[in-house]
Each structure stands twice: as C-alpha cells, then as structure tokens.
Amino acid sequence: MAITFEQVNFSYGAGTTLANPILHDINITIADHQVTAIIGQTGSGKSTLIQHLNGLLKPTTGQVTVDDLIVTNATKEKQLTKLRAKVGMVFQFPENQLFANTVLEDVMYGPLNFGYQTDEAKQSAQSALKMVNVAENLWQNSPFELSGGQMRRVAMAGALASNPDIVVMDEPAAGLDPKGQAELLELVANLRQSGKLVVFISHQMDHVVSVADQVIVMQDGHVAVQGTPADVFNRDIDWFKSVNLDLPRAGQFAEQLRANGVSLSRRPLTLTELATMLNEEHKHE
Amino acid sequence: MTQAITINNLTYQYDDHELFDGFNLSIEAGEWVALVGHNGSGKSTLAKLIVGLIVANGGDIDVFGKRLTVDSINDIRAQIGMVFQNPDNQFVGATVADDVAFGLENIELPSNEMPQRIDEALHTVGMENFKEREPHTLSGGQKQRVALASVLALGPKIIILDEATAMLDPEGRASIMKTLQNLKAQFGSELTLITITHDMDEAALADRIVVINDGRLIIDGNPDDVFSKSQTMHDNGLELPFAGELTARLTVKPKKYLDERELIHWLSPSNK
Amino acid sequence: MNNIMIGRFVPGSSWVHRLDPRTKMIVTFVFIFVMLFASSWATYALSAAFVILAIRLTQQPFKLYWDGLKPIFWLILFTVVLQLFLTPGTPVVFHVGPLQVTWPGILNAIYVMIRFTLIILMSTIMTLSTPPTSIANALESLLAPLNKIHVPVAELALMLSIALRFVPLLMDETQKIMNAQKSRGMSFSTGGPIKRARAIVPLLIPLFVGALQRALDLANAMEIRGFKDAASRTKYRVLLYGRQDVVAFIGTLIFVLIFIGIKISGV
Numbered sequence: 085m086a087i088t089f090e091q092v093n094f095s096y097g098a099g100t101t102l103a104n105p106i107l108h109d110i111n112i113t114i115a116d117h118q119v120t121a122i123i124g125q126t127g128s129g130k131s132t133l134i135q136h137l138n139g140l141l142k143p144t145t146g147q148v149t150v151d152d153l154i155v156t157n158a159t160k161e162k163q164l165t166k167l168r169a170k171v172g173m174v175f176q177f178p179e180n181q182l183f184a185n186t187v188l189e190d191v192m193y194g195p196l197n198f199g200y201q202t203d204e205a206k207q208s209a210q211s212a213l214k215m216v217n218v219a220e221n222l223w224q225n226s227p228f229e230l231s232g233g234q235m236r237r238v239a240m241a242g243a244l245a246s247n248p249d250i251v252v253m254d255e256p257a258a259g260l261d262p263k264g265q266a267e268l269l270e271l272v273a274n275l276r277q278s279g280k281l282v283v284f285i286s287h288q289m290d291h292v293v294s295v296a297d298q299v300i301v302m303q304d305g306h307v308a309v310q311g312t313p314a315d316v317f318n319r320d321i322d323w324f325k326s327v328n329l330d331l332p333r334a335g336q337f338a339e340q341l342r343a344n345g346v347s348l349s350r351r352p353l354t355l356t357e358l359a360t361m362l363n364e365e366h367k368h369e
Numbered sequence: 370m371t372q373a374i375t376i377n378n379l380t381y382q383y384d385d386h387e388l389f390d391g392f393n394l395s396i397e398a399g400e401w402v403a404l405v406g407h408n409g410s411g412k413s414t415l416a417k418l419i420v421g422l423i424v425a426n427g428g429d430i431d432v433f434g435k436r437l438t439v440d441s442i443n444d445i446r447a448q449i450g451m452v453f454q455n456p457d458n459q460f461v462g463a464t465v466a467d468d469v470a471f472g473l474e475n476i477e478l479p480s481n482e483m484p485q486r487i488d489e490a491l492h493t494v495g496m497e498n499f500k501e502r503e504p505h506t507l508s509g510g511q512k513q514r515v516a517l518a519s520v521l522a523l524g525p526k527i528i529i530l531d532e533a534t535a536m537l538d539p540e541g542r543a544s545i546m547k548t549l550q551n552l553k554a555q556f557g558s559e560l561t562l563i564t565i566t567h568d569m570d571e572a573a574l575a576d577r578i579v580v581i582n583d584g585r586l587i588i589d590g591n592p593d594d595v596f597s598k599s600q601t602m603h604d605n606g607l608e609l610p611f612a613g614e615l616t617a618r619l620t621v622k623p624k625k626y627l628d629e630r631e632l633i634h635w636l637s638p639s640n641k
Numbered sequence: 642m643n644n645i646m647i648g649r650f651v652p653g654s655s656w657v658h659r660l661d662p663r664t665k666m667i668v669t670f671v672f673i674f675v676m677l678f679a680s681s682w683a684t685y686a687l688s689a690a691f692v693i694l695a696i697r698l699t700q701q702p703f704k705l706y707w708d709g710l711k712p713i714f715w716l717i718l719f720t721v722v723l724q725l726f727l728t729p730g731t732p733v734v735f736h737v738g739p740l741q742v743t744w745p746g747i748l749n750a751i752y753v754m755i756r757f758t759l760i761i762l763m764s765t766i767m768t769l770s771t772p773p774t775s776i777a778n779a780l781e782s783l784l785a786p787l788n789k790i791h792v793p794v795a796e797l798a799l800m801l802s803i804a805l806r807f808v809p810l811l812m813d814e815t816q817k818i819m820n821a822q823k824s825r826g827m828s829f830s831t832g833g834p835i836k837r838a839r840a841i842v843p844l845l846i847p848l849f850v851g852a853l854q855r856a857l858d859l860a861n862a863m864e865i866r867g868f869k870d871a872a873s874r875t876k877y878r879v880l881l882y883g884r885q886d887v888v889a890f891i892g893t894l895i896f897v898l899i900f901i902g903i904k905i906s907g908v
Contacts, residue, residue: 126508126538140820165826173824180814181821183846193843197826228850231409242825259535261407261567263606287538330539333611337629344637355611359618362636366621422861443869451865458858461866463774463806470877472866480879487877501652505809519866 085151085249085281087114087137092146094132106132108305110146114298119272119282121292121313124302125328130254130285131176133302137252137283138171139164150250169198172248176255178239182227187218187238190227194246205245212241216271233264240271251275253284257291269295289332293317293353303327317353334358371398371433373527373561374419379428381418381584388414389584392428398526399558403575404565407606411584412565413454416531420449433526447476450520454532456512460504465496465515468504472523490522491515493555494548510541514548521552527561528552534571546571569596569610573628580605597626650772655700656885657770662779664886665767668893672763675900676756683903685755691896692762699770709765710758717757724750775878777802782880795871803859811852818847 094107107129114120122130135141136148139155148155153167172194175181184190188209195205213223216237222230227238244251253272257265265288272295275282286292292299292313299316301308308327309316317331321339324331331339334352341348348365352358372395379392388411396402406412417423419430421442430437432445453459462468469487478486491497494514504512513533520528530549534542553562564571572578578595580587582605588595596602596613608614612629616622623635634640652658657665672691679685696706710717726737728746735742768776781798788794819827822843 125540135820138824140823165828168824168826171824173821175817175821175824178821180851181818181825181843181847182850183843193822194825197828233408246826261606262608263407328540337611337615337633340629340633341636344633345639346637355614355618359615362615363618363620366619417861420865422864443867446865447867449865451862453858453862455855455858457810458855459862460806461803461859461863463772463802467774467877471863471868474874474877475867475869477873477875480875480877483875483877504806505813516862523866 085116087250087281087283088112088149089136089143090147090149092136092143092148094136094141095144098144106305107143110307112300112307112310114281114283114300116281117276117279118297119276119284119295120298120300121296122283122285122300122302123287123289123292123329124308128302129305130302132305134173134252134254134283134285137250138168138173140173165198169246170248171250171252172243172246174240174243174251174253174256176258177236178243178256179232179235181239181242182235185226186224187213187227187230188223190238191241191245194242198246200246208247209241209245212245212247213238215244215274216241217267233260236260236264244275248280250281250283253282255285255287257286257288265291289317289330289335290354293332301327301329313353318351372396372431373398373400373433374563375429375431376415376419377429377431379418379430380426381414381423382426383414387584389418389425389428392584392586394579394586394589396561396563398433398561400577401553401562401564401575403572403578404563404581405567405569405572405578405607406581407567410582410606412581413531414584415581416451416529416563416565419529420446420451447523448525449527449529450523450525451529451531452513452516452520452533454535456509456516456536457504459516460512463503464500465491465502465504465507466500468515469519469522472519476523486522490518493521493552494518495544508541509537510544513537513541513545517545517548517552526559527563529563529565531565532567533564534566534568542568542571546574550574567607569608569613573610580607582606592628593626596628649769651701651705651769652772653700653770655698655770657695657699657766659883659885660770660889661880661882661886662771662775663783663880664882664889665771666776666779666783668889669763669767671893671897673760675897676760678900678904679752679756681903684900685752685759687896687900687903688759689755692759692766695766696762699766701769705769706762706765709769710761713761717754720757721750721754724753773805774802777805778876778878778880793871795874799871807855810855811848814851815844815848818844818851 089110089112092107092110093105095103095105097103110133122133124130132141136143136155137150139159142155142157142159144157146156150167151170155164155167182190184193188206191209191212192205195208196202200208210223218234218237218241222234227235230238240256257268260268269291272282272284276295296313298310299313300310301316317335321331330336332353334355334357338348338352338358348361352361374394374396376392376394379389380387381389404412404415414423418425419432421437432448435441435445437445460468461471466487469490470483473483473486487500488497491500494517496511496514496518499507499511507515516533517528534545537545549562549564552560564575566572573592573596576591577589578592579589580595580602587605588598588601596609599609599613599617602609609617610629612627612632616627616632623632627635672688676688679688696703725742725746726740728743728749730743730745733741733743734747777798780801781794784792784794827840827843
C-alpha cells in the first residue's frame with residue numbers, strides 16, 4: 085500500500101502559453117503504516133502534491149503509484165474512482181463541504197458513492213463518527229446546526245467513512261483551539277495504530293514532531309529533503325532559515341539557550357525532551 | 370483613568386442558552402487587552418455585542434461614557450474599528466487602495482483628502498507598496514494587514530481583532546503580531562486594543578488578559594498572573610505560552626512566572 | 642478558465658488604460674451601434690482599422706486578443722453557418738441536400754463574422770484596460786439621470802463592483818468543493834440524466850451556504866466601517882475627463898463621419 089512518485093512534474097495549463105509549472109521532478113516513496121508530514125512555506129507545492137495522491141491532479145509527466153494503481157497523464161477519470169475509494173482526503177477547512185440534511189447522511193455520502201449498500205454505508209458512517217467523537221445525539225441533526233469544531237469532525241468522518249487505507253489531510257488543525265488540536269493529534273495516532281498510512285500537511289512543527297514518522301520538506305515545487313523528524317530537525321539552523329521554516333518550539337528555545345551560553349548535548353524536539361534535559365542538567369550541578 | 374469600555378450586568382441568550390448572565394468587565398483607555406477562551410467560549414460574541422452587531426437581552430455597554438443604544442450606535446461605531454477572522458470576507462474593494470478607501474467614502478471624506486489618509490494607513494501596516502494590488506494576489510497575512518489599515522484610516526480609538534490570526538500561517542500570524550506591537554508603540558495611550566484569540570503567544574503581548582469560558586469571567590490579570598495559574602488555564606481548555614508549559618515541567622522552578630526571555634535568562638549560567 | 646479574456650482586466654499604463662472609463666464605455670457603445678449599419682467592404686475595412694488602432698494603443702500583444710477570441714470561436718462559426726445556408730438570393734453557388742448556398746449568403750456570412758469579431762474585440766479593449774471598479778463607477782456616473790425615476794443607481798453600481806470582486810473567490814471555492822466531493826466519489830459521468838442532476842446537489846449546497854456566510858461577514862465588515870447607504874458616499878476614484886478623452890471623442894467622431902460619408906456615397 086505504499087505510495088511512490090517517479091519523476092513527477094506538474095504544470096497548470098500544461099501545453100498552453102499560460103503554462104504554470106508547480107512541481108518539479110518529484111521522486112519520493114511514502115511508506116505504509118506510517119505517518120508522513122509534509123512541510124514547507126505557503127506556495128511551496130504541498131497542496132498540489134497531495135492532490136496527486138487520489139488523482140484530483142494527474143502528473144503532467146512521470147507517474148504516481150498508489151498500491152497497485154498507477155496514475156499518469158493518460159489515466160482516465162473513470163479509473164480514478166477505484167483510487168479514491170482507497171484514499172480518504174480531508175481538505176483545509178473541510179467543514180465547507182457539508183451538504184446533507186443530517187450528519188449521518190452526509191457521512192454516508194462517500195460510502196454510497198463507492199458502492200456500499202445502504203446499511204453497510206450506515207454502519208461504516210456510524211463507526212467513523214464514533215472515531216472522531218461526534219456524540220450520537222447529533223447524528224440526526226442538520227450539519228449546519230453544529231459548532232465549528234463539531235462540523236470539522238463530521239467532515240473528517242465523511243472522509244474516513246469508506247474505511248480508506250490511506251488518509252490524507254491538508255492542515256487539519258488550522259483554526260482549532262488547543263483542545264481541538266490535541267484531539268486531532270490523537271486521531272492521527274489512532275489511525276496509525278489501526279495500520280493506516282497517514283499523510284498530513286502542517287505549519288505547526290510541534291505537531292509534526294509529536295506524530296510523524298517521516299517528514300518531507302517542500303521548497304519551490306521541489307522536495308528539499310525527506311527523512312525522520314530527528315534527521316530533518318537536527319539540520320543546521322541556517323538551513324531552516326533558507327527554507328523559511330521554524331524549528332519545533334523546544335528546538336527554538338534550545339537555540340536561544342545556546343545563544344545565552346547554556347550548552348545542551350543535543351537539540352531537543354519536544355517539550356518533554358527539553359524539560360527532561362534541563363532537569364537532568366540541574367541534578368548534575 | 371478614562372474607561373474605554375464598561376460592560377455592566379450583560380445578559381445574552383443564544384439558542385435558548387444563557388451565554389452571558391450578568392457579565393461585567395471594564396477596559397481602560399489605552400489598554401491592550403487579550404480576551405481569551407476556547408472555541409465557543411463566547412469571546413467573539415462579546416465583541417459583536419460591544420459594537421452592536423448583535424443586541425444584548427439585558428445590561429448596559431458604555432463606550433467612552435456613552436451608552437450603546439439604537440440612537441448612539443453610529444457614533445459609537447465611529448470610535449471602534451474591528452478586524453474579523455476570515456481575510457477574504459472583509460475585503461470590500463477591488464484593490465488594496467479601494468478597500469482602505471471604502472470606509473473613508475462612507476464617512477464622506479472629501480475625495481482629495483483620501484490619498485493621504487490611505488497612504489498613511491497603509492504605511493502604518495507596512496503595505497504601502499501594494500496599493501494597486503487585487504486581493505486574490507495577496508497572502509492571508511497581507512489581507513489582514515489591509516483590513517487593519519482600513520479601520521486605522523478611520524482613526525478609531527478602539528480596535529478589536531476578532532480571531533484575526535486564526536486562519537493565517539505562522540508567517541502571516543507573526544506579521545500581524547509585529548504590526549500590532551508597532552501600532553501600540555506608535556499610538557500609545559491613544560489607542561485601546563482588544564485582541565480575541567486562543568493563541569497564548571499572541572495573548573502574552575497584551576497588558577492584560579481576560580479569560581472567559583461559557584460566558585463567565587474566569588481570570589482577569591496581567592500575563593504573569595494569568596500564566597502562573599496553569600491548572601485553571603488547562604481546566605478551561607487553554608494552554609500556557611511555551612515558557613509556561615516548560616516551567617510547569619521543571620523540577621526546580623523560578624519563584625514567579627517568567628516569560629520566554631526571562632526564563633532563558635534565569636536558566637543561563639550568568640544567572641548562577 | 643485562465644484563457645477567457647472577455648471581462649478580464651490586464652493592468653497597464655497605456656494611453657487607453659489612462660482614458661476615463663466613461664469615455665471607453667461611450668466609445669464602445671457608439672462603435673457597436675455604428676457596426677449595425679456596416680454593409681460594405683469599405684465600411685468594414687474602416688471599422689477594422691479603427692479597432693486595430695485602438696488595440697495598438699492598449700500596448701498589449703495581438704496574441705492576447707487572439708487568445709480571447711478562441712473560446713467563442715464556436716459561437717461565431719455557428720452564426721456564420723446559419724447565414725451561409727439561410728440567406729436566399731441568386732446566384733446559387735452550390736446545393737447541400739435541400740439547402741442552398743448563395744453568393745449573397747457567402748458575403749453575408751463573411752460580413753457577420755467580421756462584425757462579430759470586431760464587436761468582441763472592441764468590448765475586450767474596454768474590459769482589458771479598465772479595472773472592474775472603474776467600470777462600475779462609469780456605469781454609475783453615466784446612468785445617474787435614472788436616479789430621477791427612482792432607479793437606485795448607486796446601490797446597483799456598488800452591488801456590481803462587489804459581485805465582480807467575489808468572482809475569483811467563488812470560482813476558487815467551486816474548485817475546492819468539487820475536489821472535496823470528487824474525493825468522496827462524486828461523479829458526473831455515470832447514470833441517467835436525473836442521477837446526474839442530483840449529483841450536483843452536494844456541490845451547490847456548500848456553495849450557497851459558503852456564499853451566504855461570506856455575504857453575512859461582508860455585511861458586518863461594511864457596517865463596522867460606517868456603511869449606511871450607497872447614495873451618501875464620496876468617491877475615492879473621481880472621474881475626470883482629460884485631454885486624452887477629448888482626443889478619443891474627436892477620433893471617434895471622425896470615424897463616425899467617414900463611416901456616414903461612405904454610406905452616403907454608396908461605396
């Protein structure tokens with residue numbers, strides 16, 4: 085169920101005078117059963133990249149392989165339905181896609197489109213709603229009567245309801261408050277536990293270090309680097325400036341400590357790690 | 370001190386639910402107040418009540434001593450500027466300059482005085498080089514700075530930012546925070562600033578933090594006071610700034626709440 | 642969507658860009674009106690020359706205009722074919738089944754094609770060189786006399802300019818919702834007509850809900866910035882006729898006079 089990109093280039097309006105190249109020579113493998121975070125500044129091609137994961141965009145040249153399905157420029161729209169059943173896609177502010185009369189009907193929309201029988205669709209919708217913690221007494225309500233946070237979770241259930249092997253999320257935490265963000269990270273961890281491949285875009289490095297196994301850094305439509313969070317976030321501080329990214333907060337704090345004469349044996353990436361290191365140090369004094 | 374805003378015994382019902390029931394708060398002229406709370410805590414509703422976009426069921430709101438009523442609403446709004454959450458939904462003009470001009474056209478400022486006012490306002494937020502740009506060519510942070518310029522051009526005494534950074538990327542958020550600090554430096558006590566947010570780094574910039582939950586006032590104090598009550602903050606669905614969360618996990622803690630710069634100094638060898 | 646040039650503004654500082662939007666609007670309407678009377682090679686040649694001159698004065702490449710014509714190529718072709726087969730007269734050039742193509746038909750078809758093309762080019766010159774707000778302002782100014790018969794011209798103009806402002810945003814939103822529903826298996830290409838029509842509901846409802854939310858937000862933002870009614874407002878972009886407008890009007894007048902001259906002399 086792994087995903088590979090081989091020499092993928094993508095341009096909007098390819099072949100016209102207004103061709104606008106976005107992705108250049110992408111060669112990556114996204115491993116199964118892992119969480120991969122895609123980071124990079126706004127406009128670096130992250131969203132364009134993930135739209136290749138379920139054939140919303142087809143590579144201008146090169147090919148994308150998802151499990152045993154190959155997508156090239158010549159792939160027909162009809163063949164993509166099979167791919168889309170495998171990939172649950174959560175867009176930025178997904179609450180904007182809700183449309184049905186009830187929460188349950190909205191979440192059933194995907195499964196029904198992918199050929200589930202009505203009661204099968206209902207069952208999988210219900211388990212998806214449970215997974216994202218939408219209380220059962222809301223299932224027959226109109227999705228438009230819910231709070232913003234609840235709408236977001238219903239929309240996520242809509243992408244998870246057809247039980248996809250791959251879950252892709254574009255900045256799922258945008259606009260959520262601290263509690264909502266924590267719940268989201270828990271959901272990502274649960275999805276991983278249940279054996280799914282998760283890809284998510286994030287601007288929050290703290291989220292990346294807390295749940296990701298792999299990190300892909302995008303810059304100007306290229307893959308600048310791919311590696312584990314430990315590899316990527318231990319790079320030189322100047323490199324982060326060159327790609328216009330921040331370190332996780334703990335790393336930033338450690339860099340400032342270093343500038344003030346506190347030497348730490350390595351760069352901590354999480355709050356807990358930083359606190360442990362500082363407490364250890366104190367013991368030795 | 371002059372009171373910029375006084376809220377007395379405010380009640381407001383929403384969907385058969387008493388969101389505010391006897392809520393009191395006063396904000397002094399020239400203060401920078403951060404109104405914080407988790408999503409759905411009532412903080413944005415409060416802002417809309419202050420500017421009369423929604424009407425309270427009971428209680429009084431006074432703005433610079435003037436009671437908010439149907440008759441006074443236009444005078445009161447002339448003193449308050451407000452920046453909303455969604456950058457796209459408050460951009461009225463076809464270009465940056467037209468957007469800033471919109472408010473000036475409404476107050477019937479003579480046309481020949483507009484260019485100067487527009488230039489000054491755009492300069493204050495660092496968008497003077499984007500005058501003729503159309504909104505869809507701007508980033509979210511840039512659009513929010515234009516929104517800020519649009520209210521600044523009207524010379525308000527109070528500016529309310531209602532989760533103005535919630536939809537922005539880190540770069541956009543940082544640019545707004547920087548702009549707000551510049552504003553405060555430039556206008557000082559002439560400008561009362563109210564920022565509504567659940568981002569504690571943003572709240573930490575304010576002189577005073579007011580935590581609300583479910584329409585009730587939970588804590589009211591300066592950032593050091595508020596951030597030293599870590600349990601209360603967590604109980605109300607909020608976090609502390611990074612320095613606060615770190616301090617909570619240290620075995621040997623400083624005696625009082627320290628912000629990031631102070632904490633780094635406290636941890637550095639020069640302090641030992 | 643990117644290649645539709647009609648209605649798109651291309652920023653610039655050419656002579657045409659600097660004209661008062663009212664001038665451009667008046668000249669365009671005069672030109673379209675005059676074109677209705679074109680009937681001979683000489684009048685078409687004169688009109689074409691006028692358009693070519695105007696295009697040159699916008700300092701934009703011809704290719705841009707050519708790209709703009711392409712999307713409506715089929716519309717032009719359809720009209721041309723209608724003219725070709727449905728114009729009676731003699732001599733008949735050839736038959737296609739029950740239809741006949743006559744010499745006047747061929748001439749007519751060519752004329753219609755030229756007329757169509759020139760009118761579209763002229764309108765493109767106006768929209769390409771004038772920002773949407775200025776077009777709305779010009780309409781407001783030109784239609785001001787209608788205020789007397791209680792037509793709310795200022796409101797209509799403001800509505801128009803806000804509508805134009807939201808077009809790119811709504812197009813963007815449509816694309817996003819389409820992507821979201823396609824990801825959930827939405828398909829327009831399967832099933833009978835009823836099923837296909839129903840398939841559009843998951844697209845339309847979020848669009849309407851989103852647009853409504855935007856409208857409410859925008860109303861709040863406008864109200865907070867002191868908007869009371871569209872009529873009692875001053876204007877940032879003041880419309881002033883300048884020297885170049887006089888030149889444009891004189892140029893147009895000369896064009897019209899020569900046009901009439903040609904018509905009278907029957908060339």
